[in-house]
Amino acid sequence: MPTLDRPEPPYLQIAGRIRDDILSGRLQEGDAVPSAREIARTWTVAMATATKVLATLRSQGLVRPVRGVGTVVDRGGLHRTxxxxxxxxxxxxxxxxxxxxxxxxxxxxxxxxxxxxxxxxxxxxxxxxxxxxxxxxxxxxxxxxxxxxxxxxxxxxxxxxxxxxxxxxxxxxxxxxxxxxxxxxxxxxxxxxxxxxxxxxxxxxxxxxxxxxxxxxxxxxxxxxxxxxxxxxxxxxxxxxxxxxxxxx
Known part of the structure; x- marks a missing residue:
């Protein structure tokens, strides 16, 4: 049966790239991740898409918001298999x-x-x-x-x-x-x-x-x-x- 090649939505692709940086250690515990504005500018996507990127990373237990700082890496609840x-x-x-x-x-x-x-x-x-x-x-x-x-x-x-x-x-x-x-x-x-x-x-x-x-x-x-x-x-x-x-x- 033929299938369609449907690439991931942009927000998932961007979240995946940032997640790779976290899991590999390139972004360490407590490091700031790009803000929604930075994501929108770097990847040329809408602010709504950039906001979904950060929401996805939070739902995966990889980051947390810090008042006055932004969003930082938080792997405390992640088990590395x-x-x-x-x-x-x-x-x-x-x-x-x-x-x-x-x-x-x-x-x-x-x-x-x-x-x-x-x-x-x-x-x-x-x-x-x-x-x-x-x-x-x-x-x-x-x-x-x-x-x-x-x-x-x-x-x-x-x-x-x-x-x-x-x-x-x-x-x-x-x-x-x-x-x-x-x-x-x-x-x-x-x-x-x-x-x-x-x-x-x-x-x-x-x-x-x-x-x-x-x-x-x-x-x-x-x-x-x-x-x-x-x-x-x-x-x-x-x-x-x-x-x-x-x-x-």
């Missing part, structure tokens, strides 16, 4: 925006749990690399804590994964490069849940507190699972996804 970090790594070579950082809590080889083995296509108990980290925001408040698993056979090609030190480009991109490939697909699932004792301690929450749980799978172009990860993030932090859809049922 594994896909966001993979995109940032591909675009900038780093997975965290300025001011954000991770502390690697542990790294090493261990027998695969049933879930990690199934995700990686290995037998339960097979050697896997396990890395655990906690991510912090600019105010040094923990935002999320996570664990990644890799096929233990990768330890010979990517020994850095066994060291409890940060890998600037991200573990998935690092592992894929050592395998001579790139991450082609990132699959993510999210659900509401409660923090177990380890997660709660790392996030500074009482055990059993509500958290956003995530499970991520990073695949190479041939379908090989390069990394499998599980995470727990603070509540009241939004996950942002944008989809392009076609008309019809």
């Amino acid at each position: 594994a896909r966001d970090r993979a995109a940032a790594s591909a675009r900038t070579g780093r997975i965290y925006p300025p001011g954000h950082y991770a502390v690697i809590r542990s790294a090493g080889l261990e027998p695969a749990s049933e879930r990690a083995a199934a995700a990686l296509g290995l037998d339960e108990g097979a050697p896997v690399i396990r890395r655990r980290r906690t991510t912090y925001g600019p105010d040094s408040r923990p935002l999320s804590t996570s664990t990644s698993w890799f096929d233990g056979a990768l330890s010979a090609k990517a020994p850095a994964l066994l060291v409890a030190e940060r890998i600037p480009e991200g573990t998935a991109a690092h592992a894929a490069a050592r395998l001579g490939t790139k991450i082609a697909t990132t699959q993510e699932r999210h659900a509401a849940g409660r923090a177990d004792e380890e997660e709660a301690a790392e996030l500074g929450l009482p055990a059993g507190s509500p958290v956003l749980l995530g499970r991520s799978t990073f695949l190479a172009a041939d379908g090989t699972v390069v990394e499998y990860g599980e995470s727990a993030a603070l509540p009241d932090h939004w996950v942002f996804h944008e989809y392009t859809t076609e008309d019809g049922e």
Whole structure:
């Protein structure tokens, strides 16, 4: 069935460009974003269109108005997913925006749990690399804590994964490069849940507190699972996804 090529409305295109600057870190927390007047002048659009740009960014939880200043970046309610970090790594070579950082809590080889083995296509108990980290925001408040698993056979090609030190480009991109490939697909699932004792301690929450749980799978172009990860993030932090859809049922 033929379809029409319908580009996004101008206000969504402009909002998308500013959103990319925020998610990549080019616009940092507290930075002023262009005013409606600046948007109208720069993009040669009507003031009504420019106003819709800022309203869209506010609805996505990326900016907030500040009296006497204008509209500023406010990512405090945004949860950066594994896909966001993979995109940032591909675009900038780093997975965290300025001011954000991770502390690697542990790294090493261990027998695969049933879930990690199934995700990686290995037998339960097979050697896997396990890395655990906690991510912090600019105010040094923990935002999320996570664990990644890799096929233990990768330890010979990517020994850095066994060291409890940060890998600037991200573990998935690092592992894929050592395998001579790139991450082609990132699959993510999210659900509401409660923090177990380890997660709660790392996030500074009482055990059993509500958290956003995530499970991520990073695949190479041939379908090989390069990394499998599980995470727990603070509540009241939004996950942002944008989809392009076609008309019809």
